[in-house]
Amino acid sequence: MAQALYRKWRSQTFDEVVGQEHVVRTLTSALAQGRIAHAYLFAGPRGTGKTTMARLLAKAVNCLAEDGPKPCNQCAVCQALNEGRLLDLIEIDGASNRGIDEVRTLREQVNFSPNVARYKVYIIDEVHMLTPEAFNALLKTLEEPPAHVIFVLATTEVHKLPPTIISRCQRFDFRRIPLDLIVGRLRFIADAEGIKADQDALELIARSATGSMRDAISLLDQLSSYGSDSITRELVQAMLGAVSVEPLADLLDDVVQGDLKGALGLVAQLVDQGLDPRQLTAELLDYVRDLLQVKAGNPPSLTAAGAQTEARMRAQAEALRVEDLLRLSRLLTQASLEIKGNILPQLPLELALTEAIVKPEAAPAPAQSVQPAQQPKPAPRPAPAPAATPRQEPKPQPAPQEPQPVAAQPRREQPAAASAPAAAPASTAPAGEGIVDLDAVHHRWDEFVENLRTRTPRTLALSVQALLRSGAPLRVEGDVVVVGFPSEFHRHKANENAAKALAEKALAEALGVAHCAIRGVVVSPQELKAAEAARAGKKYAAPPKPTPNAAVSEATDPVIQYATNDLGAVAKPIAPEKPSSVEEETP
Amino acid sequence: MWNVIGHEWAVRLLSASLADGRLSHAYLFTGPPGVGKTTLALNFAQAIVCEGNPPPCQQCAPCQQVARLIHPDVRLVEADGATFKINQVRELEREAALAPHSARHRVYILAETERMSREAANALLKTLEEPPEPVVLILLASDAALLPPTIVSRCQGLDLRPVPLRELTQALVEREGADPAQAELLARVSGGRPGWAISALRDPSVMEARGRHLDDLQRLLASDLVERWEWAAGAPTDRRALRELLDNWVAWWRDVLLIAAGQGDKIANLDRREALEATAAWCPADAARAFLAQALRTVQGLAQNVNARLALEVLTMDMPTAPEIARIHGG
Numbered sequence: 001m002a003q004a005l006y007r008k009w010r011s012q013t014f015d016e017v018v019g020q021e022h023v024v025r026t027l028t029s030a031l032a033q034g035r036i037a038h039a040y041l042f043a044g045p046r047g048t049g050k051t052t053m054a055r056l057l058a059k060a061v062n063c064l065a066e067d068g069p070k071p072c073n074q075c076a077v078c079q080a081l082n083e084g085r086l087l088d089l090i091e092i093d094g095a096s097n098r099g100i101d102e103v104r105t106l107r108e109q110v111n112f113s114p115n116v117a118r119y120k121v122y123i124i125d126e127v128h129m130l131t132p133e134a135f136n137a138l139l140k141t142l143e144e145p146p147a148h149v150i151f152v153l154a155t156t157e158v159h160k161l162p163p164t165i166i167s168r169c170q171r172f173d174f175r176r177i178p179l180d181l182i183v184g185r186l187r188f189i190a191d192a193e194g195i196k197a198d199q200d201a202l203e204l205i206a207r208s209a210t211g212s213m214r215d216a217i218s219l220l221d222q223l224s225s226y227g228s229d230s231i232t233r234e235l236v237q238a239m240l241g242a243v244s245v246e247p248l249a250d251l252l253d254d255v256v257q258g259d260l261k262g263a264l265g266l267v268a269q270l271v272d273q274g275l276d277p278r279q280l281t282a283e284l285l286d287y288v289r290d291l292l293q294v295k296a297g298n299p300p301s302l303t304a305a306g307a308q309t310e311a312r313m314r315a316q317a318e319a320l321r322v323e324d325l326l327r328l329s330r331l332l333t334q335a336s337l338e339i340k341g342n343i344l345p346q347l348p349l350e351l352a353l354t355e356a357i358v359k360p361e362a363a364p365a366p367a368q369s370v371q372p373a374q375q376p377k378p379a380p381r382p383a384p385a386p387a388a389t390p391r392q393e394p395k396p397q398p399a400p401q402e403p404q405p406v407a408a409q410p411r412r413e414q415p416a417a418a419s420a421p422a423a424a425p426a427s428t429a430p431a432g433e434g435i436v437d438l439d440a441v442h443h444r445w446d447e448f449v450e451n452l453r454t455r456t457p458r459t460l461a462l463s464v465q466a467l468l469r470s471g472a473p474l475r476v477e478g479d480v481v482v483v484g485f486p487s488e489f490h491r492h493k494a495n496e497n498a499a500k501a502l503a504e505k506a507l508a509e510a511l512g513v514a515h516c517a518i519r520g521v522v523v524s525p526q527e528l529k530a531a532e533a534a535r536a537g538k539k540y541a542a543p544p545k546p547t548p549n550a551a552v553s554e555a556t557d558p559v560i561q562y563a564t565n566d567l568g569a570v571a572k573p574i575a576p577e578k579p580s581s582v583e584e585e586t587p
Numbered sequence: 588m589w590n591v592i593g594h595e596w597a598v599r600l601l602s603a604s605l606a607d608g609r610l611s612h613a614y615l616f617t618g619p620p621g622v623g624k625t626t627l628a629l630n631f632a633q634a635i636v637c638e639g640n641p642p643p644c645q646q647c648a649p650c651q652q653v654a655r656l657i658h659p660d661v662r663l664v665e666a667d668g669a670t671f672k673i674n675q676v677r678e679l680e681r682e683a684a685l686a687p688h689s690a691r692h693r694v695y696i697l698a699e700t701e702r703m704s705r706e707a708a709n710a711l712l713k714t715l716e717e718p719p720e721p722v723v724l725i726l727l728a729s730d731a732a733l734l735p736p737t738i739v740s741r742c743q744g745l746d747l748r749p750v751p752l753r754e755l756t757q758a759l760v761e762r763e764g765a766d767p768a769q770a771e772l773l774a775r776v777s778g779g780r781p782g783w784a785i786s787a788l789r790d791p792s793v794m795e796a797r798g799r800h801l802d803d804l805q806r807l808l809a810s811d812l813v814e815r816w817e818w819a820a821g822a823p824t825d826r827r828a829l830r831e832l833l834d835n836w837v838a839w840w841r842d843v844l845l846i847a848a849g850q851g852d853k854i855a856n857l858d859r860r861e862a863l864e865a866t867a868a869w870c871p872a873d874a875a876r877a878f879l880a881q882a883l884r885t886v887q888g889l890a891q892n893v894n895a896r897l898a899l900e901v902l903t904m905d906m907p908t909a910p911e912i913a914r915i916h917g918g
Contacts, residue, residue, distance in 0.1 A: 004611055004612060007716075007717065045736075046736050046737045046740045047740050093710070093712065093713035094709075095706070095709030095710045095711075095712055095713065096676075096677070096680070096709075096710040096713060098706070098709075098710075125712075125713065126709050126712055126713070126737075129706070129709040129710075156736075156737055212740055214740050214741070215739075215740045218740070218742075218743055218744075221609075221611065221743065222600065222604075222611070222743045222744075224609075225600065225603050225604035225607055225609045226599065226600050226603055238596055239596065239600070240746075241746060241748050260848040260849070260872060261848050261849035261850055264844075264845060264848045264850050264853070265850050265853065268845075268850065268853045271748075271749065272749075272751050272752055272779075273751065274748050274749075274751060275748070276746060276748050278732075338883055338887075339730075339732075340730055340732050340733065342619075342883070342886075343619055343620075343778060343834050343837075344778050344837065344838065344841065345619065347837065347841060347879065347883070348883070350841070350844070351876050351879055351880055351883075354844065354848070354872060354873070354876040355873075355876055358871075358872050358873040358876065487904075488812065488904070488908075489812060489904065492811065492812050492813075
């Protein structure tokens with residue numbers, strides 16, 4: 001079995017290490033000055049060279065070369081290490097040997113002096129997987145190991161290490177490797193291995209590796225065994241299910257033109273051709289990001305964008321506003337997160353495109369719109385495309401004005417007297433011609449809802465009360481009070497016959513009319529808020545209602561009692577503050 | 588002769604690397620359930636141990652042993668219960684150190700590795716990077732994004748994508764003897780996953796269950812909330828059955844979206860075209876989209892162990908309502 005290329009081409013000298021100059025410089029100068037620490041911590045993403053660097057370090061401290069750069073890769077120790085037979089390099093898989101027992105064994109062995117080399121080097125890979133007990137058992141050894149021991153801890157998840165471990169090590173953070181450096185290294189390996197590869201193919205490989213050298217070399221390895229003479233961009237695309245730039249530009253054109261049919265058709269076609277929906281989503285996101293760059297006046301970053309594509313991108317960037325691009329990239333980001341484990345991996349992308357193209361329905365389906373001023377305005381579309389967006393029209397709810405059902409008729413079989421005393425006196429309301437006015441409803445609403453609790457049957461009354469508390473009166477149509485509710489559930493409940501009858505009777509009494517009806521509709525939260533606000537405004541703006549028992553309260557107020565009885569005062573209405581309507585009533 | 592439907596590029600790559608003697612020590616096959624990962628892995632294992640020509644010959648003793656999962660050097664390791672455990676990985680490491688029994692290599696196929704516990708995955712890392720010489724590890728997972736990146740980066744990844752419609756239909760007719768209309772329906776409903784299509788072909792109960800799910804859905808469209816909740820109360824609570832139900836619903840609603848967008852020829856549920864078109868006539872594309880988004884959230888929620896009945900109640904509440912019903916209730 002051939003050795004994987006990424007193992008075969010592990011860097012053997014510090015100079016070969018790619019993309020981690022900051023680590024290399026610090027380490028080599030420390031080595032040159034003979035300032036070797038007893039514990040190092042290498043942290044960074046996968047495939048950035050942590051294990052490689054650890055082995056290089058082990059080699060450099062033990063190299064026997066008198067002068068010249070270390071490691072020399074010539075001396076006995078270097079060669080033994082390269083061949084993986086140096087006894088003084090102990091590589092421990094932290095994830096498999098994670099318990100306290102393993103650490104105890106290690107502590108015992110640490111004390112023995114090295115076999116042939118100057119230092120015993122312990123490399124603990126995946127060190128974040130040690131158990132907390134194991135970490136604690138390691139602390140003492142890590143702080144003051146024997147002079148002949150060097151620890152190198154390597155991890156991809158440094159945040160999982162206890163701070164007590166981190167503070168005992170010299171820490172080096174490895175960075176993702178830049179694209180051009182990966183391409184350069186790939187080119188070097190390809191040439192050395194006699195693999196023919198196009199430059200743009202290598203670039204695509206490097207891009208898909210997202211900064212991990214191991215990923216990039218693995219992919220090169222894999223492609224080299226594909227059996228064709230040369231690695232081309234098309235081959236890499238077929239392998240990765242990657243997308244060329246033209247379909248992306250086509251998709252964006254569909255978005256610009258509001259062509260939902262075209263967009264969904266193209267996605268279906270691409271996926272059926274064997275493109276990876278995940279890649280498609282990710283690359284469309286990249287494309288949109290590039291459009292943002294173009295919009296901002298920068299050149300697009302896509303390596304393969306030819307002059308033609310660039311012209312198209314400029315036109316698209318022209319047609320879309322920055323907000324549209326931001327919205328689109330948010331939708332696509334969301335979509336790329338939802339793909340995970342989905343049976344239909346293209347669906348999130350399709351939904352994102354639909355959302356981007358189709359105007360949001362103006363307010364779900366409240367019947368004949370209430371207060372147009374309150375409705376959220378659908379975001380204006382960048383490119384007008386009325387023809388392309390197919391059906392917005394068939395509104396599910398034409399909501400024809402049905403004659404109010406039986407419950408609306410005055411039903412007086414139960415004498416109102418039973419609950420009348422608790423109900424508000426119907427004094428101020430316009431005497432019952434059957435016409436209800438919105439102001440009166442606004443004034444009386446709280447009272448009406450509050451008094452519902454005294455109605456029978458009690459459980460129904462309470463549930464009606466709770467229902468109405470979540471709604472608000474919107475308007476009056478003849479003797480029908482239209483009440484807005486936040487959801488279909490509320491509306492449905494409120495329109496049930498028994499509930500309706502009870503509420504209508506109570507409302508009629510509160511308003512002092514012979515009968516009135518209630519009709520529930522579903523409205524958007526904004527509308528509901530507006531209606532609430534309108535009602536509250538009316539209520540507070542309204543003159544304070546004199547309570548019929550004002551006299552009583554004066555008589556029972558202890559202060560007034562004291563004033564009248566003991567001080568001989570006389571209670572009088574304060575005339576100027578009372579509006580005229582009160583004057584009429586007080587007699 | 589590779590007995591795999593579709594994935595021609597993957598087959599070519601694997602057989603070429605075998606012919607060149609450039610076998611890698613670790614592979615990762617990813618793709619949705621039923622797309623053909625296990626099939627491809629077993630075929631690859633056959634090719635590795637095959638004694639005939641060209642490998643896999645499907646005739647020689649080793650090939651047949653692999654097919655029956657009794658080859659001493661080829662092991663299919665599956666999750667032990669709900670997860671892949673660290674002990675399974677340790678046992679594998681021990682066993683992998685031994686020399687192969689009869690073949691040149693030992694092949695381990697690890698199924699559903701997305702269910703590996705974190706400890707198991709990390710324990711596997713070192714073996715995965717530099718396994719004993721004659722060992723080939725083949726990891727299977729539904730999505731590489733579900734695995735730790737450290738695992739993914741140590742394997743040669745082959746991402747199996749849905750098989751093109753025509754290819755799958757043809758294969759179902761030619762290899763499985765399906766009736767062409769049936770084959771096309773299965774190919775479409777499966778979303779390009781041969782494994783699913785074949786199991787549905789062999790086991791009629793799969794399609795029957797789907798039929799029930801879609802009947803329920805179509806009935807609920809014309810039901811009010813009370814009926815929908817009654818239905819939700821009686822719906823299955825078993826996660827697997829629920830997932831199946833939701834997958835079927837999602838596919839159905841996606842068809843509504845496609846028809847509403849004017850892409851009626853791309854739909855999956857061919858046998859339901861009438862109901863789909865009737866729905867698309869009153870349900871605007873955006874409403875279908877909103878419901879699909881909600882359904883996907885529900886699927887996700889169920890995976891995270893939310894209360895199944897509550898989730899279904901909320902979902903059915905959000906489902907668009909056919910206009911007749913909406914009118915009766917005076918909306």
